[in-house]
Amino acid sequence: MFRTIALALLLVLGTSAAVAQEAPDELVKRVAEDTLTAIRADKDLQVGNPAKVKQLIESKLVPHFDTTRMTALAMGRNWRSATPEQQKQLTEQFQTLLIRTYSNALTNYRDNAMTYKPLRMNPGDTDVVVRTEVTRPGQAAVQIDYSMEKTADGWKAYDVVVAGVSLVTNYREEFNDVIKSSGIDGLIKALADKNKSPPAK
Amino acid sequence: MSRAPLPFRRAALALAGATTLLAGCAVGPTKDDPLEPLNRQMYAVHQVIDGNFVKPVAEAYVKVVPEPIRTGVANFSGNIDDIFTGINNVLEGNGQQAGDDFGRVLLNSTFGLLGIFDLASMMGIHKDHKDFGITFGKWGVPAGPYLFIPLFGPTTVRDGTGTLVRLFIGPVSYIPDVPLRNSIYGVGYVDLRAQALDAESVLDTAALDRYRFLRNAYLKNRQYQIYDGKPPPEEDEGDASPPPGTAAPQPTK
Numbered sequence: 001m002f003r004t005i006a007l008a009l010l011l012v013l014g015t016s017a018a019v020a021q022e023a024p025d026e027l028v029k030r031v032a033e034d035t036l037t038a039i040r041a042d043k044d045l046q047v048g049n050p051a052k053v054k055q056l057i058e059s060k061l062v063p064h065f066d067t068t069r070m071t072a073l074a075m076g077r078n079w080r081s082a083t084p085e086q087q088k089q090l091t092e093q094f095q096t097l098l099i100r101t102y103s104n105a106l107t108n109y110r111d112n113a114m115t116y117k118p119l120r121m122n123p124g125d126t127d128v129v130v131r132t133e134v135t136r137p138g139q140a141a142v143q144i145d146y147s148m149e150k151t152a153d154g155w156k157a158y159d160v161v162v163a164g165v166s167l168v169t170n171y172r173e174e175f176n177d178v179i180k181s182s183g184i185d186g187l188i189k190a191l192a193d194k195n196k197s198p199p200a201k
Numbered sequence: 202m203s204r205a206p207l208p209f210r211r212a213a214l215a216l217a218g219a220t221t222l223l224a225g226c227a228v229g230p231t232k233d234d235p236l237e238p239l240n241r242q243m244y245a246v247h248q249v250i251d252g253n254f255v256k257p258v259a260e261a262y263v264k265v266v267p268e269p270i271r272t273g274v275a276n277f278s279g280n281i282d283d284i285f286t287g288i289n290n291v292l293e294g295n296g297q298q299a300g301d302d303f304g305r306v307l308l309n310s311t312f313g314l315l316g317i318f319d320l321a322s323m324m325g326i327h328k329d330h331k332d333f334g335i336t337f338g339k340w341g342v343p344a345g346p347y348l349f350i351p352l353f354g355p356t357t358v359r360d361g362t363g364t365l366v367r368l369f370i371g372p373v374s375y376i377p378d379v380p381l382r383n384s385i386y387g388v389g390y391v392d393l394r395a396q397a398l399d400a401e402s403v404l405d406t407a408a409l410d411r412y413r414f415l416r417n418a419y420l421k422n423r424q425y426q427i428y429d430g431k432p433p434p435e436e437d438e439g440d441a442s443p444p445p446g447t448a449a450p451q452p453t454k
Binding site: 097100101103104105108109135136137138139140141143163164165166169170173174177178190191194 | 271272274275276277278279280282286319322328329330396399402403406407408409410413414417418421422424425426430432
């Protein structure tokens with residue numbers, strides 16, 4: 001009796017552990033396809049209804065990104081000179097900016113075909129790059145790579161590299177320039193202002 | 202995998218070494234963009250001309266022309282691109298890829314009706330991208346100063362020279378019928394501009410400073426292409442990630 005219960009429990013636990021340890025490439029594919037399917041099925045999302053797109057991204061994508069790590073990476077050595085309060089504000093503002101950017105990219109590129117490359121990884125790997133490609137007519141495919149890290153909470157992306165351009169590195173250069181001229185608070189203000197500006201068409 | 206001839210590889214290595222050294226002591230982006238003040242003015246000029254004349258035409262083109270036709274136009278230009286990709290793969294010593302490129306051109310130009318249909322891609326023949334700027338870069342030619350040219354966009358002295366070489370070679374320039382030739386250039390330009398609309402919109406949303414964001418992204422992308430997707434690592438930011446133990450604050454939900 002107890003053994004059956006214990007076995008059943010083990011099975012349940014085992015399954016949930018297996019779900020939590022979904023391989024990173026499968027995770028990327030599932031999340032991307034889920035999101036694209038949702039957009040293709042919903043007229044409001046296609047015309048870029050900002051509230052709905054934001055809601056979709058917050059529910060489907062944000063949980064799979066380590067936005068704190070992304071902010072820290074984008075800040076580079078400046079991260080350490082920021083106070084905890086500044087770090088919190090930076091992370092909030094940067095996350096908002098990333099959501100807006102992603103919303104825009106998704107609505108613009110929803111009709112392009114995506115392919116997912118198989119990932120070669122060793123069982124012990126905790127840091128991998130998942131490679132995908134977007135194809136558009138008349139052009140060579142564009143590589144989109146996700147740098148991912150294994151966390152207690154499943155695999156999480158901490159950088160997106162589009163055609164060799166790392167999002168985090170590109171922001172690092174921007175952030176550095178702003179901090180040099182107007183300090184960390186200046187950067188927080190610049191990000192907040194950017195987030196308040198009307199969305200690009 | 203075929204490699205560039207040895208002298209070129211040496212030059213490229215030396216270049217890579219020099220770049221790494223420079224990157225190590227770089228303070229700002231100015232080393233890549235010594236003409237920044239001028240470039241920013243050119244960028245402003247571009248925004249005005251493009252925003253008032255070219256962009257509206259490109260937007261109308263996307264709205265009015267049905268997608269299958271736009272795909273045909275993009276494929277037609279893409280077929281011409283493949284010729285140059287092939288030529289440059291030959292110059293870089295990538296015989297096998299060049300074979301694929303010319304095979305694509307042959308197939309698409311005939312059965313694909315002058316390139317309007319990209320049959321080769323449907324058959325799984327990989328579409329590559331190479332241009333003279335990339336080849337020069339592989340040969341060890343430094344990029345030179347970054348340039349922003351109105352109605353043309355971001356480039357460098359090296360890459361811009363590559364584009365001029367290509368325009369000079371043709372093949373559209375050999376079309377004797379001037380109105381036809383100009384129409385091909387015109388439609389090709391509008392199509393190219395239309396294809397950039399999506400990326401531009403993302404850039405507008407992402408960038409704190411569009412000029413700077415575009416420049417940095419352009420230069421990174423070119424490095425990536427020159428090094429076949431494996432550019433030399435950059436200066437390490439060392440303390441980039443938060444030290445373990447000091448948990449960074451979670452964003453408030």
